[in-house]
Amino acid sequence: MSDYIPTLDQQLCFSLYGASMAINRAYKPLLDALEITYPQYLVLSALWETDGMSVGAIGERLGLDSSNVTPLVKRMEGAGLVSRVRNPADERQVVVSLTDAGRDMQARSTCLGQTLFAAGGMSVERLVQLNKEVQAFRDSVSRFVSEQPRG
Amino acid sequence: MSDYIPTLDQQLCFSLYGASMAINRAYKPLLDALEITYPQYLVLSALWETDGMSVGAIGERLGLDSSNVTPLVKRMEGAGLVSRVRNPADERQVVVSLTDAGRDMQARSTCLGQTLFAAGGMSVERLVQLNKEVQAFRDSVSRFVSEQPRG
DNA sequence: AGGCATTATATGTCGCGACATTTAATTCCC
DNA sequence: GGGAATTAAATGTCGCGACATATAATGCCT
Numbered sequence: 001m002s003d004y005i006p007t008l009d010q011q012l013c014f015s016l017y018g019a020s021m022a023i024n025r026a027y028k029p030l031l032d033a034l035e036i037t038y039p040q041y042l043v044l045s046a047l048w049e050t051d052g053m054s055v056g057a058i059g060e061r062l063g064l065d066s067s068n069v070t071p072l073v074k075r076m077e078g079a080g081l082v083s084r085v086r087n088p089a090d091e092r093q094v095v096v097s098l099t100d101a102g103r104d105m106q107a108r109s110t111c112l113g114q115t116l117f118a119a120g121g122m123s124v125e126r127l128v129q130l131n132k133e134v135q136a137f138r139d140s141v142s143r144f145v146s147e148q149p150r151g
Numbered sequence: 152m153s154d155y156i157p158t159l160d161q162q163l164c165f166s167l168y169g170a171s172m173a174i175n176r177a178y179k180p181l182l183d184a185l186e187i188t189y190p191q192y193l194v195l196s197a198l199w200e201t202d203g204m205s206v207g208a209i210g211e212r213l214g215l216d217s218s219n220v221t222p223l224v225k226r227m228e229g230a231g232l233v234s235r236v237r238n239p240a241d242e243r244q245v246v247v248s249l250t251d252a253g254r255d256m257q258a259r260s261t262c263l264g265q266t267l268f269a270a271g272g273m274s275v276e277r278l279v280q281l282n283k284e285v286q287a288f289r290d291s292v293s294r295f296v297s298e299q300p301r302g
Numbered sequence: 303a304g305g306c307a308t309t310a311t312a313t314g315t316c317g318c319g320a321c322a323t324t325t326a327a328t329t330c331c332c
Numbered sequence: 333g334g335g336a337a338t339t340a341a342a343t344g345t346c347g348c349g350a351c352a353t354a355t356a357a358t359g360c361c362t
C-alpha cells in the first residue's frame with residue numbers, strides 16, 4: 001500500500017510535464033513570428049500587468065530566480081522590448097520597463113491564447129475549471145516546498 | 152472579443168508551467184538522494200513498463216527527440232542504471248535496458264508519488280480527475296501540433 | 303560612525319529541450 | 333543488385349532552469 005507503484009500515465013507529474021511541453025510546441029511558430037521565446041512572453045505578461053517591476057519582483061511573479069531572469073531580461077533589452085535601469089532610490093535593484101515595442105507585443109500576441117484554446121478542444125467552462133484546479137495544485141505544492149527545511 | 156487579453160493567472164499555460172516547476176522543486180531533494188534527475192526518472196519509469204526500448208521509442212513515449220534522449224541515456228549508462236546496446240537485427244537502433252541498479256530504483260522511488268500526494272493537498276479522486284483532464288488537454292494539444300503544416 | 307548581516311542582482315556550471323544537421327544502416331524500387 | 337530515399341542516433345548550438353557563489357548596496361546595531 002505505502003509502496004504502490006504507479007504507471008507513467010497514472011502520474012500527474014508526467015501529464016503536467018507533457019502538457020507544458022505540448023503548449024510550448026503549439027506556441028512555437030507563433031512565438032517565432034513574434035521573435036520572442038515563451039519565458040520572454042511571460043515576462044512581458046507580467047509587465048503588462050505591472051510595468052516597472054524589479055528583476056526580483058519579476059522572478060517572484062513567475063517563480064524564477066535571478067539567475068534565470070537576469071539573462072532573460074538582458075536578451076529582451078537587446079531585442080528592444082524592455083529597458084533596464086538601476087533604481088536611484090536603491091541601487092541594488094534593476095527596474096525593468098516596457099518599451100513601445102514591448103507594449104505593442106500585447107496586442108500582437110493575442111494569437112497565443114486563441115491558438116491554445118483551439119488546440120485544447122475544450123469548452124471555456126472546462127478550461128476555466130481546469131485552470132483553477134491546476135492553480136490550486138501548483139499553489140499547494142509551492143507552499144509545501146517553501147515549508148520544507150531546505151526551502 | 153477576438154483580441155481579448157487575459158491576465159497571467161487566466162492563462163492555463165502559466166498554471167501548467169508553474170505546476171511543472173513546482174513539482175520539480177518538490178521532487179528535487181528526493182531525486183538528489185536517489186542521485187537521478189527528473190527526466191532520468193521518467194526514462195526509468197518508461198523502462199519499468201517496457202524494458203529494452205530503443206532510444207527512439209523512449210523519446211516517443213516521453214515526447215522527447217533523440218537529441219534529448221541520447222545524452223540523457225548516456226549519463227544514465229555512466230551512472231550504471233541502464234545498458235546501451237545496438238540492436239543486431241537493425242544496427243541503426245540502440246536498445247536501452249535496465250541494470251539491476253535501474254530496476255532497484257523503482258522500489259526506492261515510491262517516495263516521489265507519496266510526497267507529491269502529500270504536497271498536492273487533494274483527495275485521490277480529485278487528483279485522478281485532474282490527471283484525466285490534463286491528459287485530455289495535453290493529448291488534444293499534441294494532436295493539434297502534429298496536424299500543423301510544420302508539425 | 304564602524305562593522306556586520308541582509309538584500310538584490312549577476313556570474314558560472316550543469317542538465318535539459320528544441321532545432322538543424324550529420325552519419326550510418328536499412329529499405330525501396332527500378 | 334545498386335543507387336536513392338528513408339529511418340535511427342548522434343552532434344552542435346541556443347535558451348532556459350536550478351544551484352552555488354560572488355559582488356555590491358543597504359540596513360542595522362551598538
